Structure formats: C-alpha cells, structure tokens
Amino acid sequence: MWFSLEAAAAAAAGAVRPVLLARIDAEPIVRAWSGVGDLFLAADVIETTDQAKYLGIGLFNDWPAFEALINGAAGRVTLTLSGVDALAQDLAEAGLDQVENQPVHFGVLFLDEALQPIGDPLWLLEGVMETVETDRDSGRRSVAANIGYGPLDRRRPVLAYWSPADQAARAEGDRFCERTPLYSEGVEVTWPRWN
Amino acid sequence: MDVFPVTNFPVTALRWRPVGMTIGGGPTFTGPGQEGEFSGGGWWVAELNEMDLGDEQAIRALRALIWRAKKLKRFVVPMLDWPLSPALASVPHGDGSPFSDSSEYVGGGVEATLATSAVHRATQVSITLNPETAGPLQGGEVFTLVDAVMGPRLHGIDEILDVDGDTFTCSILPPLRTGFDLGAEVDFNTPRCVMRLDDPQDEATPWITAGWEGKSSLRFVEAFDRLEVEEA
Numbered sequence: 001m002w003f004s005l006e007a008a009a010a011a012a013a014g015a016v017r018p019v020l021l022a023r024i025d026a027e028p029i030v031r032a033w034s035g036v037g038d039l040f041l042a043a044d045v046i047e048t049t050d051q052a053k054y055l056g057i058g059l060f061n062d063w064p065a066f067e068a069l070i071n072g073a074a075g076r077v078t079l080t081l082s083g084v085d086a087l088a089q090d091l092a093e094a095g096l097d098q099v100e101n102q103p104v105h106f107g108v109l110f111l112d113e114a115l116q117p118i119g120d121p122l123w124l125l126e127g128v129m130e131t132v133e134t135d136r137d138s139g140r141r142s143v144a145a146n147i148g149y150g151p152l153d154r155r156r157p158v159l160a161y162w163s164p165a166d167q168a169a170r171a172e173g174d175r176f177c178e179r180t181p182l183y184s185e186g187v188e189v190t191w192p193r194w195n
Numbered sequence: 196m197d198v199f200p201v202t203n204f205p206v207t208a209l210r211w212r213p214v215g216m217t218i219g220g221g222p223t224f225t226g227p228g229q230e231g232e233f234s235g236g237g238w239w240v241a242e243l244n245e246m247d248l249g250d251e252q253a254i255r256a257l258r259a260l261i262w263r264a265k266k267l268k269r270f271v272v273p274m275l276d277w278p279l280s281p282a283l284a285s286v287p288h289g290d291g292s293p294f295s296d297s298s299e300y301v302g303g304g305v306e307a308t309l310a311t312s313a314v315h316r317a318t319q320v321s322i323t324l325n326p327e328t329a330g331p332l333q334g335g336e337v338f339t340l341v342d343a344v345m346g347p348r349l350h351g352i353d354e355i356l357d358v359d360g361d362t363f364t365c366s367i368l369p370p371l372r373t374g375f376d377l378g379a380e381v382d383f384n385t386p387r388c389v390m391r392l393d394d395p396q397d398e399a400t401p402w403i404t405a406g407w408e409g410k411s412s413l414r415f416v417e418a419f420d421r422l423e424v425e426e427a
Contacts, residue, residue, distance in 0.1 A: 014227065019235045034216075035235030036419055037372050040315060056235075056419065114318045115236050115370050 004119040010110045017111035021054060021121055022079075023047065024129060025103040026095075032057045033109075044120045046105050066106070066125050066149075074152035077127070080144040089134045092143045102129045104147050125149055196346060196389065199260065199270035204253060204411070207245035211274055211337075213237045213351065213368055236318070236369040238417040239349055239388050241272055248401055248409040257411060261399050264392035269418045271347055274386040276337055281305050281383055282330035304384035305329040307338070310362045312377045316370040320350075322381050323362045329383070332363045337386040340375055344421050348372045349388035372419075390415035 003011075010016060019039070023046065024030035033039045033054040043050040067075045109121040127149035135142050167177035215237030220228040248254045264270070285299035293299045306328045310321035324332065334355050341347045350367045357364040392399060393416040401409035 013229075015230045015232070017232045017235070019233060033235070034233050036238045036417070037370075038315070039235065111235055114366070115316070116318070 003122055006118045007110045007122065010112065010118050017113075017115065018108045019111060021105075021107040021109055021123075023105045023107075024099060025105075026099040026129070030099075031055060041109070041117070041121065046107070046123045046126075047121075074148060074150040076130070076146060076148045076152070078144050078146050080142050086141065089136075089141050089143060092132055092134055096132050099129050099132060099145075103127070104129050104145075128152065196269060196271050198387070199272045199390075199415075200256070201243065201273055201275060204243075204246035204248060204257060206243045207247070207410075208242075209244070209275060210242045211276075211349075212240055214240050236316075238369060238419075239390070240393075240417070241274070241388075241390060241415040243413045243415075245410045245412055248411060251407045254401065254403065254407065254409055257401065261392070261394075264394070264399075267391065269389055269391050269420050270415070271387050272390045272415050274337060274349065274388070276386050277384070279336065280329075280386075281324065281332055281336060284326070284328055284330065303328060307381040307383055309340075309375055309377055309379045309381060313371055313375045313379075315372075315374045317374075318367055318370050319356065319364060320367055320371070320381075321362055321364045326361050331358070332365065334365075336383060339382040339386045339388070340371070340379060341382065342373045342375070345372045346389040347382075347387050349386055349417075389418050389420065391418040 011018075020034040021041075022030075022032045029049075029052075031052055031054040033056055036056040038056060039054040040051045041047055041054060043052070066077065104127045105123050106125040106127070107121040107123040110118045112118050127147040130146045130148045130152075133144045133146065135144065162177045162180050164175075164177050164180065167174055213236075215232050215234035217230060217232045219230055222228045246257070248257060260270075283301050283303075283305065285301045287293045287299045306325035307322050310323040313320045322332065322338075332352060332355055334352050337349055337351045339347045339349055348371075350369065350371070352365045353368050354366040355363055356366055393414045399411055399413050401411035403409045
C-alpha cells in the first residue's frame with residue numbers, strides 16, 4: 001500500500017517503468033492494467049485475491065488527472081474507452097446495476113529493469129463508480145465511467161477542516177494544525193520592498 | 196491459425212520492432228527529465244514495405260488475405276530472420292576437406308530448448324543450444340516459444356547474461372506471454388508471432404497499375420487473442 005523504499009528509488013531514477021492499474025469491485029471483479037497480455041499480482045490490502053489476473057488493455061485512452069482532496073472536497077473523474085463495438089456498449093448498458101456504487105481503485109506499480117514488479121502496487125485513489133454512460137458520436141462508440149472520490153455524498157464528515165478547533169475536537173491537545181490559520185490561500189507572495 | 200505467406204510477396208524492406216509507450220517528462224530543475232515506460236514491456240510491430248505484386252495471381256492472393264484480415268482474422272506472421280539466427284554448424288567431407296568453394300555440409304536447423312522452466316512475464320530465460328547444430332548466442336537473435344493457448348510468440352535476446360557450456364542465460368524482450376516448462380522447444384529457425392493487420396487507413400489494399408501490377412505495404416501488430424478459450 002505504501003511507497004516502499006525500493007519503489008521510491010525507482011521513481012527517483014531517470015527512467016521509470018510504472019504501469020497503471022484499475023480495479024472495479026463489481027461482480028465479477030474488473031481488473032485492468034496499462035500493458036499488454038496478462039499481469040498476475042499478489043494479494044495486498046486492496047486486492048484480496050492472490051495472483052489475480054489483470055487484463056492488459058494496451059493503454060487507457062485518457063488517464064485522468066487526480067486531485068489531492070483536502071477540507072472535505074470531493075472530486076470526480078471520467079474514464080472513457082473509445083472505439084468499442086456495439087456489443088460492448090450493450091453489455092455496458094445491461095450491466096449498469098452491477099457496477100454502480102461499486103468501489104474503484106486506481107494504482108501504480110513500478111517495474112524494475114527486468115520488468116518485474118517492485119513490491120506492492122501503490123493504490124493512489126479509492127473511488128465509487130457512480131454512473132456509466134454510453135455515447136455514439138458519428139459512428140464512434142464510447143463507454144465512459146464516472147468515478148467519484150473523496151467525501152462525495154451527503155455523508156460529509158462534520159470535522160472536515162484542518163483548523164486548530166477541528167483538530168482539537170478530533171484529538172484533544174494535538175497541535176498539528178496550530179499554525180494553519182497563518183497560511184494564506186490564493187495570495188501571491190511578492191518580493192519585499194525596502195524603500 | 197493460418198500463416199501469412201510473407202514469402203509469396205517479395206518485400207523491398209522489412210522491419211520488426213518491439214514498441215511500447217514511452218513518454219518523456221521534459222527537463223527539470225535537477226537535471227535531465229525522466230523517461231517513463233507504461234506498457235510493461237511492449238509488443239511487436241512488423242512492417243512489410245513495398246511488397247512486389249508481380250502478377251494477377253499475387254494480387255488475387257493478397258486481396259483475399261486482406262479481406263480475411265478485415266474480418267479481424269489473426270495470422271501467424273513469420274519474421275524471415277534466418278541470416279541473423281545463430282550460425283549453423285557445418286561439417287566437411289569425411290577426409291576433412293570442404294567443397295571446392297570452401298563451404299561445408301550444413302543440415303537441419305538450430306536445436307534449442309529451455310534449460311529451466313520460465314514463469315509468466317519472465318525476462319530472463321536459460322536456453323540450451325545443441326552445439327552440433329549452431330554456434331553460440333551473441334544477443335540480437337530472435338526466437339519463438341509456442342504455447343497451446345497463446346500461440347507462437349516472438350522474443351528477442353537483448354543481452355547474454357551468463358554462459359555455462361551450451362547453456363546461455365539471456366535477457367529477453369518482451370516478457371514471456373505465459374509460463375513454460377523445462378525442455379520447451381526454443382525455435383530459432385522460424386521466428387514468428389500471432390499478429391493482426393493494422394490498417395486503419397486502408398493502405399494495405401494495393402493500387403493496381405496498368406499491366407496488373409501493384410505494390411502494397413502491410414503493418415502487423417501483435418495480437419493478444421487466445422487460441423483456446425480459458426475458463427474464467
């Protein structure tokens with residue numbers, strides 16, 4: 001789950017060999033990775049099955065940008081798979097109820113020089129599959145999955161801010177957020193003027 | 196699975212290469228930028244440029260193949276790489292003399308097997324070469340391993356890591372598509388791969404010139420279909 005020292009060293013090197021992983025906890029579980037052929041991964045915190053088979057899909061069409069979410073914000077990403085055939089589109093529509101509200105995980109796994117995995121995958125993001133949309137634009141069919149992450153529904157935690165008061169309520173006597181009011185957000189820092 | 200009859204259409208230029216998805220990160224404050232490779236080993240692409248279609252028979256044959264490929268048919272495409280395969284061993288006459296042009300008898304092909312079992316996605320394999328059939332491996336050779344489910348798959352030797360008598364430990368690309376047992380046949384003689392025709396712009400269909408001649412260029416990409424359906 002966490003970045004191992006070996007993976008950190010690999011990420012800091014001049015050449016990195018990351019592969020991207022996606023896992024939808026539907027029935028059956030959907031597993032995909034950014035390479036070709038099959039990839040078998042050992043079980044970890046997220047992946048409960050040992051030697052689970054990740055399906056190589058060549059590349060994700062558009063790997064979305066993830067945001068680090070703080071202060072109780074929620075994010076949403078859309079994954080689009082273009083150029084699918086009519087059958088895949090039908091299946092996506094028919095199987096909607098099986099994937100909606102299912103947990104989705106995105107991760108990255110670093111490979112070493114011999115293209116073997118270094119440690120466990122780093123699961124970057126845990127989201128919820130919200131809706132699946134299918135589209136047909138001038139003969140080109142696509143399936144898009146909307147994935148929400150962060151506190152995205154009405155179960156937003158009450159204590160969502162990194163303020164001293166919130167932190168004191170979370171853990172009495174903890175001074176971790178003591179100086180956060182000193183931070184300014186959205187303010188341009190200018191060079192001092194001495195005259 | 197049918198073999199694509201590459202030798203029926205003489206090509207002007209032939210290129211096989213493994214491709215992946217490499218992206219550059221651009222320069223950074225701390226030095227040259229990073230390079231990232233996202234495909235975990237990549238796949239094969241074969242380009243057959245300017246295949247000479249000399250007569251109507253060749254045009255007819257190629258048209259039929261292209262039309263079958265349009266039904267998403269997969270072909271086993273031979274690489275035609277024998278000048279670059281390990282040098283074949285040769286023997287002189289019984290009294291030790293060669294032929295008048297100083298060549299010797301050459302027979303059969305390279306005999307090679309896996310010296311150890313190899314796991315799925317391995318990039319190191321140990322190959323035992325029969326020294327009576329061929330000379331040593333040097334790197335840059337290609338070979339095919341045939342699996343009942345994945346079909347014939349092509350791999351290239353990028354580095355010889357260790358030599359122990361007739362056994363060569365090699366670093367290969369791309370990673371093995373499936374696991375293999377000890378003793379599996381390593382085919383250096385007819386390197387080949389399961390591929391699909393990559394022809395989005397419909398450039399494979401030849402322009403026919405007067406006199407019923409034409410030239411066609413084909414591009415094949417490794418296909419990952421399975422020959423047999425596995426149990427889920």
